[in-house]
Amino acid sequence: MNINLDTIPKVNEETGTLVSDYINTLTKPIGSLGRLEKLAIELAKIKGEQFPSVTPPGVLVFAADHGITDEGVSAYPKDVTEQMVRNFLQGGAAINVFSREIGAFLEIVDIGVAKDIDDEQLINKKVRYGTANFFREDAMTREEAEKAIEIGYEQGLNLIDKGAQCLILGEMGIGNTSASSAILAVLSGQDVSDLVGIGTGLTSEGLARKAEIIKESINRRNPNRDDALDCLAKLGGLEIAGMTGAMLAGASRQVPILVDGFICTVSALLASKLSSNANDYMFVMHQSAEPGHKAAISLLGKEPILDLNLRLGEGTGAALGFPIMKAATLMLKEMATFESAGVSTKGE
Numbered sequence: 001m002n003i004n005l006d007t008i009p010k011v012n013e014e015t016g017t018l019v020s021d022y023i024n025t026l027t028k029p030i031g032s033l034g035r036l037e038k039l040a041i042e043l044a045k046i047k048g049e050q051f052p053s054v055t056p057p058g059v060l061v062f063a064a065d066h067g068i069t070d071e072g073v074s075a076y077p078k079d080v081t082e083q084m085v086r087n088f089l090q091g092g093a094a095i096n097v098f099s100r101e102i103g104a105f106l107e108i109v110d111i112g113v114a115k116d117i118d119d120e121q122l123i124n125k126k127v128r129y130g131t132a133n134f135f136r137e138d139a140m141t142r143e144e145a146e147k148a149i150e151i152g153y154e155q156g157l158n159l160i161d162k163g164a165q166c167l168i169l170g171e172m173g174i175g176n177t178s179a180s181s182a183i184l185a186v187l188s189g190q191d192v193s194d195l196v197g198i199g200t201g202l203t204s205e206g207l208a209r210k211a212e213i214i215k216e217s218i219n220r221r222n223p224n225r226d227d228a229l230d231c232l233a234k235l236g237g238l239e240i241a242g243m244t245g246a247m248l249a250g251a252s253r254q255v256p257i258l259v260d261g262f263i264c265t266v267s268a269l270l271a272s273k274l275s276s277n278a279n280d281y282m283f284v285m286h287q288s289a290e291p292g293h294k295a296a297i298s299l300l301g302k303e304p305i306l307d308l309n310l311r312l313g314e315g316t317g318a319a320l321g322f323p324i325m326k327a328a329t330l331m332l333k334e335m336a337t338f339e340s341a342g343v344s345t346k347g348e
């Protein structure tokens with residue numbers, strides 16, 4: 001792969017200690033801003049700055065199709081991937097609304113949609129017209145998986161060069177909860193039945209069938225759990241790989257990575273497998289309703305920030321959590337200290 005993973009630095013522990021001490025001088029009882037204080041310390045460690053900033057945020061949505069939809073594993077038809085990309089470009093999807101609200105740059109990347117979409121706002125980086133059906137054959141070649149990661153990396157760097165101070169990753173791909181559940185089952189060693197969920201809204205019969213298809217596919221593909229690229233190539237998908245690459249770009253530039261739901265967290269697991277240092281740059285912004293998300297988050301070693309019962313994707317949960325990250329940075333930058341405000345630190 002054409003990415004030098006050795007350039008991803010460790011986070012700055014010294015800045016963390018400095019900021020932790022500084023937070024205790026701010027005009028509030030020690031520890032009273034709870035998790036917000038921990039987030040501020042983590043952001044400072046990532047950026048190596050006492051007063052880190054996360055504005056403006058950049059949102060990158062990767063879209064791609066999945067051949068596994070031929071097995072009837074989604075409640076919606078495959079065509080919805082392309083139709084939703086058009087909706088993103090017209091500004092009408094949930095991620096458009098939330099991106100506008102938080103003042104984010106929003107970019108949409110076609111990394112493998114099954115149809116051509118001619119629109120100058122769309123970043124056309126199609127690796128192939130959707131993955132192959134991994135029940136019958138490998139989703140893609142190892143070279144294609146590598147290429148998709150490299151594209152994600154390049155798009156992540158581009159958005160950072162345009163000024164994004166944090167990266168919100170999102171995806172659109174009918175069928176991608178099947179690919180994600182399969183990858184997670186392999187990486188975690190857990191039973192597929194404990195991880196699969198309804199995705200876009202399968203019936204209980206549909207869900208049982210999805211679990212069987214995924215189990216059998218894993219047996220047939222037999223991916224190597226110690227080889228992230230092998231898992232990606234055999235099970236898919238292109239947008240999962242794209243998000244992994246963008247996360248590696250964020251970490252290489254000391255930019256915080258705001259992880260969205262189930263699919264995005266699986267990308268984060270793959271990025272962490274490729275670079276253990278990258279893990280420290282990630283925040284899981286919400287707990288998705290997809291049941292496997294809990295296992296994915298715990299394997300990543302994180303705690304989700306919001307729990308709103310979302311199961312949309314697109315980066316929506318991460319965008320909704322962004323104001324909390326911003327508040328953590330403003331707490332550092334704008335709160336008075338006991339000394340500057342003339343407030344007593346001890347009662348009588």
Ligand SMILES: O=C(O)c1ccc[n+]([C@@H]2O[C@H](COP(=O)([O-])O)[C@@H](O)[C@H]2O)c1
Nearest residue numbers: 074173175177199200261262288312313
């Ligand atoms: O982000 C999540 O946790 C999430 C959970 C369930 C579904 N989704 C979205 O729904 C699509 C995948 O669902 P499915 O049922 O087609 O596999 C894909 O476009 C995702 O963005 C997303």
Ligand SMILES: Cc1cc2nc[nH]c2cc1C
Nearest residue numbers: 076080172200312313314
């Ligand atoms: C309509 C629709 C919008 C989505 N956004 C992300 N995944 C989605 C799946 C569907 C079906």
